[in-house]
Amino acid sequence: MSDNRGRGTGDNSGSAPYDFGGAWQPSEIEVARRIARKKRNRKNALIAALSSLLVLGTLLVVLVTSPGWITLRDTFFKWAYGFEVLPKIILGFGTNATLTLIAGTSVALLGLLIALIRTSRSPALTPFRFLATIYVDVFRGIPMLLVILLVGFGIPALQLKGVTNNVLILGTIAVIITYSAYVAEVIRSGILTVHPSQRAAARSLGLSHIQTLRHVVLPQALKRVTPPLLNDLVALIKDTGLISILGVTDAIRAAQIQTAKSFNYTPYVMAALVFLAVTIPLTRMTDRMLRNSLERQNAQGQA
Amino acid sequence: MSDNRGRGTGDNSGSAPYDFGGAWQPSEIEVARRIARKKRNRKNALIAALSSLLVLGTLLVVLVTSPGWITLRDTFFKWAYGFEVLPKIILGFGTNATLTLIAGTSVALLGLLIALIRTSRSPALTPFRFLATIYVDVFRGIPMLLVILLVGFGIPALQLKGVTNNVLILGTIAVIITYSAYVAEVIRSGILTVHPSQRAAARSLGLSHIQTLRHVVLPQALKRVTPPLLNDLVALIKDTGLISILGVTDAIRAAQIQTAKSFNYTPYVMAALVFLAVTIPLTRMTDRMLRNSLERQNAQGQA
Amino acid sequence: MNGPSMNGSGMSTPVLRVEKLRKSFGDEIVLQDITFSVPEHTATVFIGASGSGKSTLLRCINLLEQVDDGTIKLDGEDISAADVNPDEVRKKLGMVFQAFNLFPHMTVLENIILAPTRVQGIREEEAIAEAFKLLERFGLRDKADQYPDRLSGGQQQRVAIIRSLARNPRLLLLDEITSALDPVLVNEVLSTVRDLKGEGMTMVLATHEMGFAKQVANEVCFLHQGKILEWGPPEVILENPKLSETREFIKRVHDAGRL
Amino acid sequence: MNGPSMNGSGMSTPVLRVEKLRKSFGDEIVLQDITFSVPEHTATVFIGASGSGKSTLLRCINLLEQVDDGTIKLDGEDISAADVNPDEVRKKLGMVFQAFNLFPHMTVLENIILAPTRVQGIREEEAIAEAFKLLERFGLRDKADQYPDRLSGGQQQRVAIIRSLARNPRLLLLDEITSALDPVLVNEVLSTVRDLKGEGMTMVLATHEMGFAKQVANEVCFLHQGKILEWGPPEVILENPKLSETREFIKRVHDAGRL
Amino acid sequence: SSSDEGGSASGDTTTCSPDSLQTVEAGVLTIATGEPAYYPWVIDDAPESGEGFEAAVAYAVAAQLGYDQSAVKWVRTTFDAAIAPGPKTFDFNLQQYSITDERKQVVDFSSPYYTSNQAIVSFKGSKIEGVTTLQGLKDAGAKLGAAVSTTSLDVIETNLGLKASVFNDNAAAVTALKNKQIDGLVVDLPTAFYLSAVEVPNGIIVGQIDGSDAGDQGFGLLLSKDNPITSCVSQAVDAIRDNGTLASITAQWLADSAGAPVLN
Ligand SMILES: Nc1ncnc2c1ncn2[C@@H]1O[C@H](COP(=O)(O)OP(=O)(O)OP(=O)(O)O)[C@@H](O)[C@H]1O
Ligand SMILES: Nc1ncnc2c1ncn2[C@@H]1O[C@H](COP(=O)(O)OP(=O)(O)OP(=O)(O)O)[C@@H](O)[C@H]1O
Ligand SMILES: [Mg+2]
């Protein structure tokens, strides 16, 4: 659409320069104020940056000049060796990634279900609420290691017909059991923060209980708990590796195997880098989305 | 205060039976309605309870009648053996408990600080905000195992003067580093859910930034994220045990040692029971407090 | 005593019939012995001091609160019965809240079309077209894609009104819909409500706006400490009330410069 | 043009002096070329349609929004300058929000005594005693230990007013403090505000309540699409405005049954 | 039961005496092992008793260096603590550490005190029962497991070219074997005898893997890198090997490796 066509139509009425007779120019006072503000901010930011750099720099110097630095470097940061073992670690990371995808989805669904049961108020659901509470308390409270052992080694020991003894499947189930307890609590806290008047409004509009959850409560609840949910996702990526006790090799186990061979810890560092290569972009992306949506929604930003 | 004294004074004006001429009696319709409601609720609850019992019962029967049940029982639930090793596990739990207390407090403080920096909006704090973001991303993303190895083995390797090489202290520091990244994110999400208008109101009343945080923002924020914070506390109790790779014996490590000796997993189950004995009462208590305070605050409860 | 709108006998079933309703919060009795009817195509307006129980009464009718006693009948059906499905009931009721209760995560437009598309199953394009008509009428066309938090108080209230109007309910419950509006918009809303009445809508309103009461009400009920103290046509209650409490209230309203 | 309250010359420094203030949100210009003064012991009332920018103006004065241009002076000091500490400024300002903004995690009493005890350093017992006096005056004595969510709309607004009064500010900013009140309470609040003025309080108000404007205002400013179109003593603006926009607005207010 | 006189005749003891050795704790020899320490390397997880192969070796080396039994102090370490950089809490550590050139870059090893083949433990009726060649294992598509931080793992991958299931410890591996989640478990031969006899129901040793000791140079005592006492400790190990002490300890605690067929 060309400039000329837009003129004079109602569509264009929001465009400030047209409405208010020529583009607005900030006054001298405002210009001075902005410069002063920018200057002060820049100065403070500079002080903050310098002081952080100073602290970090000092730490770095202490580190590098310490008597044991060479030993430490050779033990933890022997890059040549690290790159040598990297392929094995990345191969192991395949396990983490696959399990995270599978377990992640199931954890989200099961966690959501448990959270919904726990936050329900109908007296008819009391027994389910009770069970859900026990579920969360127990599976959150016992070491995941034990859950994995019980499911991964215990179920095959039962020798039930038609039940798998595939460690990958059983291990994934164990991970799902544990993490859904955690995630249920996170989602629950999100649901609790949605003010009851929001439900009241939705129900008054004729939305059913489910529709209210789906369109009004959960969108708000989940947005609010995105950071802790991300916590759990990142932890999940790492913890899927716990099923290595069943004999599956994940990134950390791959690193451990290498370390056991060479007595050098660089493989662990490589594993960490592989994890970070996935989790940091994920976190940054989610964070940006969250911030944008909060900024769009909330006025009164700067107080 | 006796009944008579109260009469006629303003203090007593809220007492319903007096004001409205004799105690109120529900009408027949209301009585019938309550009975119907109670009946229906009871019926539904009964159905729910029975169906859950049925499912659980079936599972139990399948479990107990399976060909491998005896093996499984002897491997995981050999109670006599369990009680034999229990003292050692409880001793190991001392490590978990101590570390949790020390690390827990530090994690709370450090996590809070990082969350506050990350949610600050002043341009002057940009460098700190940047650092805080990196801190969270990195220490949340790398396996705690590596942090423990780096701090617990790396720092002594540096042979710095005046720096401890006590594994307990170093291990605790490693735990604090990792968990404060998690907790910071949880608290941050809580802070983000407090509507900006609350800050605006507090600042308008003349409260400083710090006072606003202390009296208005944080009390609301922390209450909202109590469930995920509890998640992290429970996980912390268990994960403090990770420093056992440094050579400290915690409850899980104690169980592992026993299991490695006997090739029997009952010690793990005992360890889990010890954890549950602490975490469940903790969770129940916090939950009750949370519910009470929510109920006091929020009207429009039942919609 | 039959309560408001039951003076004449042999009338057809009223849309709403509330009988001996009672509601308390803990020790505090908020509503007591509330009995009234709202015949079809009429508007009943509740007036009364702050805290007298107006909002609570509307919430009870909407089944958002469980009553302690009494019955509520909608088109003759007892909706306070134990086995009633509130969802079905609420499909027939529209409500605007005193505190707007807009959905902060949805734009203005999304707020408005949620119920039509989800509850009534209207096609989205249709619902949007309908919504824009209403937005236009209330001068909010250019705010359709804004989030509620960015609107002024009056704009938010208008959106809430539009949201409830978009549903064509059998009975409309309006809780102080004009309180955040500027006088010009009060007029606008007033005429909208009048139009609605003209189209046959049945309404229950709570308001502090006596002018509003006067122009819209078929019957005005004066709520005082949880009881309906006096009721009747607006001319009577607002200009010639019998009880001293009512007189006192009306007098102070006049003093406040309203009407 | 000097704007409202600058017609006389040689007067002592006004408490508030706003000059050429401009504020926009994204593309939307909300306030433009706003210039006015509030001399000591006077009340300036802003009227205007919903969305005309009244709340935004008060928020700017309170430094809750950063202005795009123009200056704001409090007692001659430029509080819009870059190096001003907003906390120090806000200690001299009281504000009641249109949406109350009570603290939901505190009881009514705690809401009220927060600022006196924390900001002004008044002893807790004293602050409580003071709070109870105000609660009594507004008929909320028995709600002291309730949480805000359990109060009716009018009760919440009264608590918000009490909260701001408990601070003895130099300048009071009141944003539609009567909108959720019933007419009787409007009277009560009106007389409170009058009393405050009698005690020498300087005030800026935004209101839809013309009666309120008439009785309290030393000067009324008519805000229209972000500009002060017309200003003057209430008798003039409310009864004999010059501009057609103002006349139109006032006429419709009258039609709405207010004043 | 450790020999006390055997090595004192060696001429090197003048430089390698408790007075001159720079041990962690002066006058005391601090020896580390794992927790728990396994049969038959240590009996009943009690190295102080001197019972079990490694316990006996430890006391023999100590005696050779001139420490009497009361001057020996036992500590426990995890695998990670044993190989960590920085100061160590022990003078030497023995828990079946295989000597490899790679590891020697990080820690010191004494000369080896035991060399054995790796062996495969399985159960009667498994799909690798009766397999007699390495190729046979491959053909059967055997799923073999091993504990992490052992060289058994290497053997599976290099000597057999199979993909290993790696477990935290033998306990987990045995459980997997019992559950038939793996077909066989690779461990050093002495452990294989123990596991097949005691821990695995119907356990069998499929066979030793020929040449599986070639990749490494046997088990050595582990010391921190560039430890001044390494040569003395090595000499002591050599001395007890030369004077027959080691052979008699081996005979006393370890089964005869001839009992297991060799897989080529
Ligand atoms: N959930 C609750 N718990 C306790 N008390 C409540 C609750 N909800 C309302 N109340 C009390 O009930 C009384 C009536 O409240 P309601 O909101 O119905 O008044 P109202 O007539 O609508 O007043 P207003 O005109 O100020 O809106 C008030 O005193 C209020 O404090
Ligand atoms: N944070 C924001 N982002 C974008 N637009 C905003 C924001 N805050 C306010 N506005 C817009 O600015 C205009 C003025 O709003 P303001 O709240 O000042 O009006 P008002 O005069 O107080 O109206 P009312 O009488 O309805 O309260 C409105 O059109 C509103 O949509
Ligand atoms: Mg109300």
Ligand SMILES: [Mg+2]
């Ligand atoms: Mg406003």
